[in-house]
Amino acid sequence: MSPFFAAIVLIVLITCGHFLGRRRAIQTANGSRRLLHSLPHYYGLYVTLWTGVPAVILMALWVPLQPYFLDSFLIASLGDKASGLNSDQLGLLLNDIRNVADGNISSRRNDPTIIAAxxxxxxxxxxxxxxxxxITLGAAIAGLAIARxxxxxxxxxxxxxERVFNAVLFIASLIAILTTIGIVLSLLFETIRFFGKVPITEFLFNLSWSPQTAMRADQVASSGTFGAVSLFAGTLLITAIAMIVAVPVGLMSAIYLSEYAPRKIRDILKPALEILAGIPTVVYGFFAALTVAPAIRGWGESIGLDVASESALAAGLVMGIMIIPFVSSLSDDVINAVPQTLRDGSFALGATHSETVRQVIIPAAFPGIVGSVLLAVSRAIGETMIVVMAAGLAANLTINPLEAVTTVTVQIVTLLVGDQEFDSAKTLAAFALGLALFCVTLVLNIIALRTVRKYREKYD
Amino acid sequence: MNMENNRPETVKSVAGGMAIDTAVTGEKNLKMDGTEETTIKMSARNLDVFYGEKQALFGIDLDVPEQSVTALIGPSGCGKSTFLRCLNRMNDTIDGCRVDGDIRIDQSDIYDRALDVVELRARIGMVFQKPNPFPKSIYDNVAYGPKIHGLAQDKDELDEIVRSSLERAGLLKEVVDRLDSPGTGLSGGQQQRLCIARAIAVSPEVILMDEPCSALDPIATAHIEELIDELRENFTIVIVTHNMQQAARVSQQTAFFHLGILVECNATNEIFTSPSDERTQGYITGRYG
Structure with missing residues (x-):
């Protein structure tokens, strides 16, 4: 007797419901399907839904609620033994009872009241x-009978x-939205707690980032500062370097692939570019840290520049390479979507291929290209692994790409890695950073949508 | 139009092996002895076109007289659009398309290796079945061709080209106060006239039209037909059409294609009143096609 067994019986009932509904429908029409309003299998589905949906909803409500009710019954039955306890102790006691009931090891397994409980x-x-x-099977059978x-x-x-499937589709679309709202709210509450400990002006305007909090009041270096400016500057610097690499290279390769490449070369190049997107970012990360960064340092030293061994340039370059396929693949798609008639119109006026590309195809594909670039920017801002490995951890407020910088994502990682107490400003700072990052990407996405829509209205 | 430079050559008009015996062009080609001669602008001889393995055109011989409208008619898939696209080498852009034979404009071979196809297409404009304005403003749509060919010395001259092209395409009045709004915002008929203005703007000698009215309503169609008739004074026009009345209304010479073969080519009133081939007869009376 378990929920599992109930589920199996329910599946059997649902299947039966389908056949019964079908048969019943054909019976009512005296075997002539043409007299029915709908195809027979719709009647089968109708009965199936009536059988399954109420039963599943009941089961979905029952299963999580049962332990909750059982706990309150248990507390009531324990009487005096439970009444004097605070909530932590009570939780411990209930846990012991549950462990004994499940046959797990418990510290109080020999206490007779516990065993009785x-x-x-x-x-x-x-x-x-x-x-x-x-209850569920009753609901299923009742539903089956009513529907039949x-x-x-x-x-x-x-x-x-179809109405039911409509509702299912609607719920499916809600899930993504509700999840987003949930994440934002959880970020928001933790962020508000953070700003209770650290003033918001410090977070937004202080130029120094040293996230320490004291374990004891007399500790050395017990005061931390939480100025996010240098983190966002670092993020911006690395993103800018990445985009300087990715946008021209990606766009030009997209133009070559969609306009100039012979079919054979395109068939090889396009999948090859897409493989680049399949390389795990951690691999890019050590490529950046172990190959590119030392190479840049060596090159810098040879011309007399002082280059940090972990530099924004190394991380940005490799991140740019990583993003190329995003830009090129999406831009390639939008360039291909430009109607052939526009190309023909331009060629027929005596334009060369490159004039056609520059003056007709790129403008026509522009909204899509902007969209792909902004998507790449969001991707670069959110990228973590490469920067963790290749850009360093020091919060430097600089625009010199040869120095080590750190980014928002890297700091979120370092703040949350390892044992943390969840009420210190240090840990809560991660949520504030996350929320700020979310706001930045949100604004970017809104700009992207606006741009795309503006040009759509103009050219479609 | 720089007619003086073209050294027009008078040839006894032979079309599809048949002499044209009605007035195809104006009086200026009428000779003293009464036989009518026309200046041939473009000519195709023994033209075969293949798409991969499939042969689309078989030995086409056709002359296009200057400053007149030549209509190409025939059922779908008969090769008339293919023929049209050979005239400005638009078929070059199609993979696997091969053209054999000889096409000449003013006696010079357009498939000559030494010939620059870009320059050829500046001489031979084209208007397509579906209006295809560029995603630019009305002004820039028309200015596009003159700009890439460097036809205007300065902004004023460019403005003048744009205005006169729109004027000649009969569109200027409707768009004069919104030259900066997008060309794609115009109605279908206006878009097609914009495409014609765009083609005129580079001062071509020949304009090819591939079913220019098939996406338009009857009023817009009437507009375009009127326009074609006016354009004939300055341009040589070849038009593909599915509409027999249209061919009869706008053209002086009509060529009937069937299954990749040029069945018959003659003066339009001859074709529509006394076709010599029974396939032509069948098509124009609506028995097939």
Whole structure:
């Protein structure tokens, strides 16, 4: 007697419901399908939905609620033993009872009241599962019966089924939105807690970032500063370097691939470029840290420049390479989507291929290209692994690409790696950084959408 | 138009092996002895076109007389658009397309290796079936050709070219106060006239039209037909059309294509009143096609 068993019985019922609904529909039409309003399998689906949906909803409500109710019953049954405890102690006690009931090792396994409580718990669980089985299967059978009874020759089963699928699609689209809202809210609450400890002006305007908090009041270097400016400057610097690499290279390769490349070369080059997108970022990371950064340092030293062994330039260059396929693949798609008639029109006026590309195709594909570039920017801002490995951890406020800088994402990682107490400003700072980063990418996306829409209106 | 430089050559008009015996062009070609002669602007001899393995045109011989409208008619897939696209070498842009034979404009071979196809297309403009204005302003759409060919010395001259081209395409009045708005915002008929203005702006000698009215409503079509008739004074026009009435209305010479073969080519009133081939007869009376 478990939820698992109930699920199996439910599946059997649902399958039966489908056949019963179908058969019933054909019966009501005296075997002539043409007299039915909908195709027979819609009647089958109709019964299936009536059988399955209420039962599944009941089960989905019951399963998480059962332990909650059992806990409150247990507390009530423990009477005096539980009444004097605070919430932590009570939780510990309940945990012990549950462990004994599950047969796990518990510190108080020999306490007779605990054993008695555990036995009660086991009994109630059995009862609960039996109740679950009865209620869900009852709902399923009732649903099946009602739906089957409703079937008639003129019943609009197709419309009813499609309404349900409509609702399912709507719920599916809500999931992404609700998740986003949930994430933003959780960031927001932690951020508000953070700003309770550190003033918001410090976060936004202080130029120094040294996220320490004291364990004890008399500790050395107990005061930290949480100025995010240098982190965002570092992010901006590395993103800019990456885009300087990725946008021209990506765009030019997209133009070559879609306009000039013979079919054979295109068939090889395009998948090869897309493989670049499949390399894990951690591999790019050590490529940047172990190959590119030392090479840049060596090159810098040879012409007398002072280059840090972890530099923004190394991380930015490699990140740019990583982003090339995003820009080129998306731009290639939008360039290909430019109608052939525009090319023909330009050629027929005696324009050369490159004039056509520059003056007709690129302007026509511009909204899509902007979209792909901004997508690449979002990607660069959010990229973590390469910067962790190749750009360093020191928060430097600089625009010199040869120095080590750090980014928002890197700091979030370092703030949350290892053992943390979740009420110190140091840990909460990660949430504030996350929220700020989210706002930046949100603004970028809004700009991207605006740009695309503006040009759409103009040219479509 | 720089007609003086073209050294027009008077040739006894032979089209599809048949002499044209009605007035195709104006009186200036009428000779003293009464036989009518026309100046041939473009000519195709023994033209075969292949798309990969498939042969689309078989030995086409056709002359296009100057300053007149030549209509190409025939059922879908008969090769008339293919023929049209050979005249300005637009078929070059299609993979696997091969052209054999001889096409001449003013007696010079357009498939000559020494000939610059870009220059050829500046001499032979084209208007397409579906209006295809560039995603630019109305002004820039027309200015595009003159700009890439460097036809204007300065901004004023360019303005003048744009204005006169729009004027000749009969569009100026409708768009004069919104030259900066996008060309794609115009109605279908206006867009097609914009495409014609765009083609005129580079002062071509020949204008090819590939079913220019098939995407337009009857009023816009009437507009374009009127325009074609006016343009005939300055340009040589070759038009592909599915509309027999249109061919009869706008053209002086009509060529009937069928299954990649040029069945018959003659003066338009001859073709429509007394076609010599029964396939032509069948097509124009609507028995097939």
């Amino acid at each position: 555990a036995n009660r718990l086991i009994e109630w669980r059995q009862l609960g599962y039996a109740g679950l089985l009865v 009874k409703r079937i008639s020759r003129t019943m609009r089963a197709r419309n009813a089924v």
